[in-house]
Amino acid sequence: MTETTDETRRSIGARRNPASADAIREAAEAVLLEAGYAGFSIEAVARRARAGKPTIYRWWPSKAALLIDVYQRQKRVDNPDTGNLEDDLAQFLQSLFQHWRETPAGSIFRSVIAEAQTDEAAATALTEYAHNRRAHTGRMVARAIERGEVRADVEPTVVADLVASYAWVHLLTGRITEDEATTRVAIRAIVHGILAAPTG
Amino acid sequence: MTETTDETRRSIGARRNPASADAIREAAEAVLLEAGYAGFSIEAVARRARAGKPTIYRWWPSKAALLIDVYQRQKRVDNPDTGNLEDDLAQFLQSLFQHWRETPAGSIFRSVIAEAQTDEAAATALTEYAHNRRAHTGRMVARAIERGEVRADVEPTVVADLVASYAWVHLLTGRITEDEATTRVAIRAIVHGILAAPTG
Amino acid sequence: MTETTDETRRSIGARRNPASADAIREAAEAVLLEAGYAGFSIEAVARRARAGKPTIYRWWPSKAALLIDVYQRQKRVDNPDTGNLEDDLAQFLQSLFQHWRETPAGSIFRSVIAEAQTDEAAATALTEYAHNRRAHTGRMVARAIERGEVRADVEPTVVADLVASYAWVHLLTGRITEDEATTRVAIRAIVHGILAAPTG
Amino acid sequence: MTETTDETRRSIGARRNPASADAIREAAEAVLLEAGYAGFSIEAVARRARAGKPTIYRWWPSKAALLIDVYQRQKRVDNPDTGNLEDDLAQFLQSLFQHWRETPAGSIFRSVIAEAQTDEAAATALTEYAHNRRAHTGRMVARAIERGEVRADVEPTVVADLVASYAWVHLLTGRITEDEATTRVAIRAIVHGILAAPTG
DNA sequence: TATTAAGCGAGACGGTACGTCTCGTCTTAGA
DNA sequence: TCTAAGACGAGACGTACCGTCTCGCTTAATA
Structure with missing residues (x-):
């Protein structure tokens, strides 16, 4: 949130002004937070970023696109590697919940999911994102298979799907405060x- | 969708007119479907139901309230009881996906979840609903515990949570067409x- | 304003309840005052009179009718008779302005005139009322003719029209505070x- | 009523589009006529002008403001100058009545007066307008004083007030069809x- | 060095939907 | 049969955003 306090941003010639783009992304994140x-509107973002609406629409075709862009900027939670799958997954889930609680990421991700129920582009982006994340999370399971901890016929992405679904639904229903035991x-x-x- | 084609609905005295309420619920369902x-607005529902907007607001304080009411009217999927938990849960999931595919229920439920990300009341209603459904789905697990199939220390609602989360996320990411094998x-x-x- | 504080008024059988009619008239006057x-609506009157809207509409077909009824209840300003027409008219005008300033009559009459620009019935009632008042006010002039003070060919109602018009327009443009000299x-x-x- | 049939009006940048303003004024006049x-609403004007409601509210804060603006656009009746005050005033009155009968001006002015009984801004505008018109009409009397026809101690605006009041009240009570003799x-x-x- | 091209902020535009208000009508339960 | 009560369809109110447009400007790349 490196508050770029340029008094006035102007065109820097016939190309995109990164300062404007950043200001818009930051404003979007701030508004969302x-x-x-509910309060996330292009108008609100433009107001906050001191940007013209067309500048936003020029680079992000829709609210969804901006939302996804902002989400993509968020830090991801890393996969732990303790040598024990249960510990890996439990730790991953706790880290994810903590990340969602303590950064704007949770709020933003909820918004992306909500937006995806309305907007086709957001739906596609979400699908792709979810697919990638399942692959990434699945690597914890793949490692467990490699070390013989888990059966070889287990599909890592299915397990990742179960874990991620559990996490998503907890996010969507306001249950990301649960402790590790649960x-x-x-x-x-x-x-x-x-x-x-x-x-x- | 029993299209109640009353030419004109009037007041039936100083009490709620069930014909209007029904017409509004049906219109809401139809608009949603x-x-x-994205196209679900109080105006659209009022237009379709040939009802005045205040009549809607009189009985449903918000879009969310109407949405939830409409969702509550939907048929629920029953729990199977085959004597084998894996079969029960697999069959339940398939029935649920089929229900979501073939009736407005899926579309409506997605909307409720999206609305809950914006509207406090919808969030509360969804939380309560989810809680109840976990209890209901958990009965399949409880039966399996009773017959010694499942360990006694397993918490049925946790299992229900895992299954339901898997279902919800598939609904939200357009993956309810998956076959039984998956x-x-x-x-x-x-x-x-x-x-x-x-x-x- | 004989505040009829009946806790609850009910039907007194198959005829009009004068208590209700009075309560409505008084409420109308109070709301207007x-x-x-701007705040004068049938709903507001019904609320204040603790009467049902249909009870009002049963006896007064429109807002205008109620307005006129309320106006008719107001005390009229008498014609002075000093033996000198200028004094009579000057005194009449001052009494009228005072009456409009110090009772609800002024506020009500302004409303009737405004309403008559929209409502046909109010327009008719106002026309008739104005006609009668011109005749009444004209009597001051007629007396002056009788005593030879004014030419016999003068039409009393024309003079009354001039005086009344002056008064009305001062009422409508917030100039009824002017002193006698003016x-x-x-x-x-x-x-x-x-x-x-x-x-x- | 120079029907500006622009197929579609768009923004012309960050400033008021006079075409829209004109279309709105013309639509307002047409609706009023x-x-x-009674049928004059912002919605009706917006519909007719093919303008958005916010465009109207952006430039005219209230119904009254639009009404007054429309009224200001109307042609005024000129003061005649025959060299004889009685002829001047009689001719002025006849011209005014004719103007009110044959153009939208009469209808609009009645509306402004009615609106002024409800709306503070309209009342202020009307007061100011009336003041100016009295000054203008009073010039006929002033000229008569200058040429010695009328006593020097006569206040021209008082005479103008009498004449204007007579005209206004005739307008408000549907009596602008009277002939010159009357x-x-x-x-x-x-x-x-x-x-x-x-x-x- | 002058011209062109595109991005920038600003904000107006025609729309749609919001949630509230009042309209005048209707029906009921109770006196 | 009148009363209070209040629901009903209708539609206007004034506001918030939508996504598009045009403006006047600024700057960099091109000619």
């Missing part, structure tokens, strides 16, 4: 299963 | 776990 | 004329 | 007075 998705119970179900008699 | 959440893989992970060496 | 013509100048013009050389 | 003050009787009273014995 302060007023939430989330670990869910993770353990996925990793160990829930059957009384172990499966061969 | 035809124009989607969903069953996810269910199997939850039920049997994914470890190479079974847990004692 | 407190909120002015109004007398206008009266003198009508009575004595303004020519330098007297007319034979 | 066709539907009267209006001349009133004018003669003001000019010559009505006393039997001439005043010294």
Whole structure:
């Protein structure tokens, strides 16, 4: 949030002014953080960024595009690598919840999901993003397979899908404050299963 | 969608006219189905229902309230009871996806979730609804515990949470067309776990 | 303003309840006085009178009708009879201005005139009322003719028209606070004329 | 009513589009003429002008402001100068009545007066307008004083007030169809007075 | 060095929807 | 059969944003 306090931004010739682009992205993030998705409008962003609306529309074709751009700027949560899948996933989930609680990322991501229910482009972007994230998160499972911890026939992305879905829905229903004990119970179900008699 | 084609609806005295309420609910459902959440406005519903806007606002304080009311009217998917939890959950998930695909319910539910990201009341309603559904879905797990299929220390609602989250996120990301084989893989992970060496 | 504080008024059988009618008239007057013509609505009157809207519409077909009824209840200003026309007219004008200043009559009459620009019935009622008042006011002139003070060929209602018009327009443009000296100048013009050389 | 049939009006940059302003004024005039003050709403004007409501509200803060603006555009009636005050005033009155009968001006002016009974801004504007018109009409009297026809101690604006009031009230009570003979009787009273014995 | 081209802020434009207000009508329950 | 009550369809109110447009400016690249 490197508050670029240029008194007035002008054109810098026949090319995009990065200062304007940054100011707009930062304003978008700030608006989203302060007023939430409900208060997130192009007008509000333009006002805050001291930018003209056409400048925004020139570079981001829709509210969704700006939203996604802002989301892409957010830091991602890294995959832990403890040598134990349950610990990896539990730690990942806790880090994700913490990230969503303590940065604008959570608020922004909720907005992206909401926007995707209305806007086709946002839906596509979200689908692609989710796909990539599943692949990324799936690497924790792949490592567990490699070290023989997890069965070889397990599809890493399916496990990642389960974990991510759990996280998303908690975000969407205001349940990202849960402690490690609670989330670990869910993770353990996925990793160990829930059957009384172990499966061969 | 029992198109109540009353030529003109009038007041029936100093109390709510159920014909109007029904017409509004049906119009809301129809608008949602035809124009989607993006086209869902109180004005559009009033227009379609041939009702005055104040009549809508008199009984539903917000768009969210109407949305939730419409959603509540939707048929719920029943829990199967095959005697085998994996089969129960797989069948439940397939029925749910089919229900979301073939009735307005899916479209409406997506809208409720989106609205909940903006509207406090919708968020509360959604939270409560989700809580109830977890309890309901959890009964499948509880039955499995009772018959000794599942460990007694498993919390049924946590399992329900995992299954429901998987379903919700598939709905939100346009992946409810998946076949039984795919969903069953996810269910199997939850039920049997994914470890190479079974847990004692 | 004999505040009829009936806790609840009910039907008194198959005929008009005068208490309701009075309460409505009084409420109308009070609303007009407190909120002015701008705040004068059937809803506001019904609310204040604790009466049902249909009860009002049953007896007064329109806002205009109620307005006129309320105006008709107002005390009229009497014609003075000093034996001198200029004094009579000057005194009449001052009494009228005072009446309009110190009672709701002024506010109500302004409303009737405004309403008559929109409502046909109010226009008719106002026309008739104005006609009667000209006849009444004209009697001062008629008396002056009888006693030889004024030429016999003078039409009393024309003089009354001039005086009344002057009064109305002062009411409509917020100039009813003028002192006797000012109004007398206008009266003198009508009575004595303004020519330098007297007319034979 | 120079029907500016621009197919579509657009913004012409960060400044007022006179074409829109004109279209709105013309639409307002047309609505007023066709539907009267009762049918005069911002919505109706916007519809007719093919303008957005906010465009109207941007430039005219209220219905009253638009009404007054439209009224200001109307042609004024000129003062005649025949060398004889009675003829001047009689002719002025007839011209005014004719103007009010044959152009939208009469209808608009009635509306302004009605609006002024509700709206503070309209009241102020009307007061100021009336003041100016009295000064203007008073010049006929001033000229008569200059040429010795009228006494020097006569206040021209008082006479103008009498004449204008007579005209206004006739407009407000639907009596602007009167012929010259009738209006001349009133004018003669003001000019010559009505006393039997001439005043010294 | 002068011209051109495009980005910039600003803000007006025609629209749509918001949530509220009042209109005049209707029906009911109770006296 | 009249009363209070209040719901009803209708539609205007004044406001917020939408996405588009045109302006006057500024600067960099081109001629």
